[in-house]
Each structure stands twice: as structure tokens, then as C-alpha cells.
Amino acid sequence: xSPVESPNSSPAAPQDGSAIAGPRLFRRNIxxxxxxxxxxxxxxxxxxxxxxxxxxxxxxxxxxxxxxxAGAFALIGVIYSVQAARWRWITRRxxxxxxxSFLRLVIxxxxxxxxxxxRPGELMRGYWLGRAARIPQNRAFSTVLVDRSSDVLFLVxxxxxxxxxxxxxxxxxxxxxxxxxxxxxxxxxxxxxxxxTGGQRLAPARVLDRLRGSRPGRQLSGLVHxxxxxxxxxxxxxxxxxxxxxxxxxxxxxxxxxxxxxxxxSPLEIAxxxxxxxxxxxIPSSPGFVGTFQWLCVSGMALFGVGQAExxxxxxxxxxxxxxxxxxxxAVLLMHSGITAWSSDGMADLSSPV
Numbered sequence: 131x132s133p134v135e136s137p138n139s140s141p142a143a144p145q146d147g148s149a150i151a152g153p154r155l156f157r158r159n160i161x162x163x164x165x166x167x168x169x170x171x172x173x174x175x176x177x178x179x180x181x182x183x184x185x186x187x188x189x190x191x192x193x194x195x196x197x198x199x200a201g202a203f204a205l206i207g208v209i210y211s212v213q214a215a216r217w218r219w220i221t222r223r224x225x226x227x228x229x230x231s232f233l234r235l236v237i238x239x240x241x242x243x244x245x246x247x248x249r250p251g252e253l254m255r256g257y258w259l260g261r262a263a264r265i266p267q268n269r270a271f272s273t274v275l276v277d278r279s280s281d282v283l284f285l286v287x288x289x290x291x292x293x294x295x296x297x298x299x300x301x302x303x304x305x306x307x308x309x310x311x312x313x314x315x316x317x318x319x320x321x322x323x324x325x326x327t328g329g330q331r332l333a334p335a336r337v338l339d340r341l342r343g344s345r346p347g348r349q350l351s352g353l354v355h356x357x358x359x360x361x362x363x364x365x366x367x368x369x370x371x372x373x374x375x376x377x378x379x380x381x382x383x384x385x386x387x388x389x390x391x392x393x394x395x396s397p398l399e400i401a402x403x404x405x406x407x408x409x410x411x412x413i414p415s416s417p418g419f420v421g422t423f424q425w426l427c428v429s430g431m432a433l434f435g436v437g438q439a440e441x442x443x444x445x446x447x448x449x450x451x452x453x454x455x456x457x458x459x460x461a462v463l464l465m466h467s468g469i470t471a472w473s474s475d476g477m478a479d480l481s482s483p484v
Contacts, residue, residue: 174421178421179424198387199386202386202387202390203383205382209383210233214232216373219365225265225273226263241464243418256273272359272360280373282313289306292398295398302433319357322358324358326354326355326358327361381400381401384404384444418457428445
């Protein structure tokens, strides 16, 4: 029985020199979110609502059909389930935990991102995984890095395929170029990690020895090595299949919400909105992407002739169906599992019923 399946287990953090300074990274993310993300979100929110008359969005929301919205809500649950299954697959050689344990960590991390600026939830779920499975932290963080990279690379690829068939506004060209840069850097990072794991010397021996002699260098080396060990051609197909199913569900949820508001969109338009909204959400923003999400929806749907009030109503419903339930469920999980402290000596059983 794995550590998380034992009701009396209380795993301690590995003491192998691989510990990552979680609290410091956590505070740094929050600082960036407060100083950069929140002001940007306020600007984007202003741009999204500029020129709207009071009551226009409320009228659009009142006209929404609740049945398609309920279907979209159900699909959000499927998305998190698929994400948990993908993360479990990526982690299967390092941590033997039940699928529902991964699901709880995913939901808890999203809840943290929903209320704390800087998106520190990704850091925390890596830390939680390390403590729950009793594996080195850099190995746990490597699984999160590969997991999130698969989303970004899939969206960049889909966006690149769709981009020639949509109107090219200046802001969209900027998003496209930024997506290409981010995708290219991620591919380079994963390739370097794979070569490092395969024993390729990527720097002079003197430089490598100096890096390994420092704690940050050992942490970086461990993270790169762990990431490279997870990157292989055999797993790419499975991970991309999980990713395609997850974003396919998101696209279907978006189509249902649009349909509930009487907004007619084609499959190409829905695929475009899925990619541009979720790639744009990587911009530093306020908790839950409030503001950034609204501007991306309004600007993206405007390319296809959707009115500002309808597009803003779409963004509100689309955001609410994942923000409200995940925040509430994540809060319950955090309180129940005892995983809020970075340095607690024990952790409650993540697989026990809530």
C-alpha cells in the first residue's frame, strides 16, 4: 500500500539534499502577481467593459439557458479528471498514488491560484506530491513542469494551425509571436533536459562542477535531470492524447455556454477561442485571471462579430463554472488534508473520503 493509501501514514519530506525552497518561491510568485499581475488585470478589465451601458450584460445573462450551462459545468469536472489522469501517468514511475489523490491535488492547486496572485498553486502541488509520495521535491516539481508544458505545447501547436484562418488584428499577432517564443523555449528546455539525462555534456566540465558545488546548482541539476527522465517518445502520444481530450472538453464547454447565450460559433471559432484564451491566461494576472479572462473573451469573440455585452456575459459564465466550484472544493480539501503548511511534519491521508 502506498503512503497516501495508509490512514496512519505521515510522510516526511525527503532529506536527500533535493529540497526546494518552496516558501521563498511561493512569496516570489505572490510578489510578482501583486506588482505585475493585478495592475495588468485591472487594465484588461477596463478595456473589456469600456463603453458598455449598465444593464447590457445583466440582460444577456438573464437570457442564458441554464441547461447548456449545466452541461458545461459537468464538462469542467471531466477536464480536471483528465488532468489528474495525465499527471498520474507522467508520475507513475516515481509515485504510486491513486487517481483520486492526484485529482484532489489538482483541484487544491487551482483553488490556491483562484485566491492568491502569482499562480503559486503549481508550486504547491509539486511540493504536496513530494511530501505525499515521499519522493525528492525536484522530482515532484519535474512532473508538474512536464504536465504544464504539455498543455502549453498543445495549445501553441493548435494556435499555429488555426492562426492563418482567422482575422489578423495587431493584438492577435502579438499573442501569436509570444506563443511561438514560449513554445520554442519550452521545446528547447525539454530537449536540453533530455540530453542532460542521456549523459550529454552541455557545458564545460569546470562550469558543471561549479554548479554542482552550490545548492541552487544541485537543485537545478536535479530538476533538469528529473524532467529529462520524463521526456521520451513512448510517452508523448499518451500525454498528448490526454491533453487533447482535456482541451476538447474545454472547447465543448465553451460552445455550450455560447449556445446558452444564443451566440452562434463554428467549430473553427471555438477552437480558436480555446487556444487564444488559455494561452493569453498565461499573462501574469490577478487571482482567477479576473480581468485578463474577460478581455481575451471580448477581444477574441469580437473577431467573429460577437457583441461586447454578449462576449462579456460569456466570459462571466465560463469563468464562474470553474472558479466557484473549484475554489469551494479546494478549500474543503485543503482544510481536510492538512496540506496548507510548507513545513508540517505530517500530512493527512489524501485518499481518505471527504
